[in-house]
Amino acid sequence: MGIPWLILPTFNEAESIEAILRAADAVLAGAAPEGHRILVVDDSSPDGTGAIAERIAAELATVEVLHRSERKGLGPAYLAGFAHALDGGATHVMEMDSDFSHDPKDLARLLAAVREGADVALGSRYVPGGGVTDWGLLRQFVSRGGSWYARVVLGLNVRDLTGGFKCFRREVLEAIDLATVRSHGYAFQVELTYRAVLAGFRVVEVPIMFRDRRLGQSKMSWRIAAEAVVLVPQLRRRAR
Ligand SMILES: Nc1nc2c(ncn2[C@@H]2O[C@H](COP(=O)(O)OP(=O)(O)O)[C@@H](O)[C@H]2O)c(=O)[nH]1
Numbered sequence: 001m002g003i004p005w006l007i008l009p010t011f012n013e014a015e016s017i018e019a020i021l022r023a024a025d026a027v028l029a030g031a032a033p034e035g036h037r038i039l040v041v042d043d044s045s046p047d048g049t050g051a052i053a054e055r056i057a058a059e060l061a062t063v064e065v066l067h068r069s070e071r072k073g074l075g076p077a078y079l080a081g082f083a084h085a086l087d088g089g090a091t092h093v094m095e096m097d098s099d100f101s102h103d104p105k106d107l108a109r110l111l112a113a114v115r116e117g118a119d120v121a122l123g124s125r126y127v128p129g130g131g132v133t134d135w136g137l138l139r140q141f142v143s144r145g146g147s148w149y150a151r152v153v154l155g156l157n158v159r160d161l162t163g164g165f166k167c168f169r170r171e172v173l174e175a176i177d178l179a180t181v182r183s184h185g186y187a188f189q190v191e192l193t194y195r196a197v198l199a200g201f202r203v204v205e206v207p208i209m210f211r212d213r214r215l216g217q218s219k220m221s222w223r224i225a226a227e228a229v230v231l232v233p234q235l236r237r238r239a240r
């Protein structure tokens with residue numbers, strides 16, 4: 001059963017999860033006539049996100065929920081989701097935030113980019129046509145600075161390295177030895193893209209408009225940004 005899978009990581013997204021599931025399901029029903037699956041990976045959110053997701057899963061045959069016993073971070077949640085999707089026969093594996101910062105409509109464009117020849121499609125804020133609305137100057141500076149730093153240190157020709165809106169061909173995730181991925185936050189996104197490029201895969205940036213979440217709170221922290229600052233040079237050393 002080869003169909004695309006979307007992984008939605010959640011931690012305290014009770015206010016958005018139902019709407020994001022319905023929106024993503026509708027977009028994918030149009031973009032993938034062969035079928036699709038959506039996997040919520042919830043780290044036992046105290047706000048009950050997991051139970052809401054289960055209620056939607058009982059209604060929509062395309063949705064299922066992976067419950068993890070504690071909060072372990074975005075990277076480990078995605079790795080668990082990838083393993084589950086690959087086991088399930090996914091042809092494509094997509095990542096998206098569960099807070100409407102990423103427009104579910106753009107799932108169709110990411111999938112199309114891969115179908116037209118890319119191995120990895122990245123939703124990109126920092127290519128012509130992409131951008132960020134309603135982020136303060138500090139947050140914009142940190143995000144742009146983070147992508148610039150990773151691009152220079154790793155020597156990559158990719159403008160948006162920290163975003164979490166992606167579509168991988170199955171073969172990419174099979175090739176990049178997920179068992180040795182250690183990073184948690186923004187560094188996780190950088191690491192996956194870096195490994196895909198090192199393995200010779202074709203990475204394409206698809207312009208997206210990113211908007212700040214309207215509901216709930218960001219889980220990213222200075223600690224997670226600091227992890228990226230320290231890990232990026234290590235990725236480079238390990239690759240040598
Ligand atoms: N399962 C899981 N999801 C997480 C974790 N941390 C963040 N997320 C989810 O990852 C996505 C991006 O996180 P968010 O807080 O919006 O980061 P920001 O957009 O950089 O501010 C959202 O869907 C979060 O709910 C975590 O530790 N576990």
Ligand SMILES: [Mg+2]
Nearest residue numbers: 097099101213
């Ligand atoms: Mg967010």
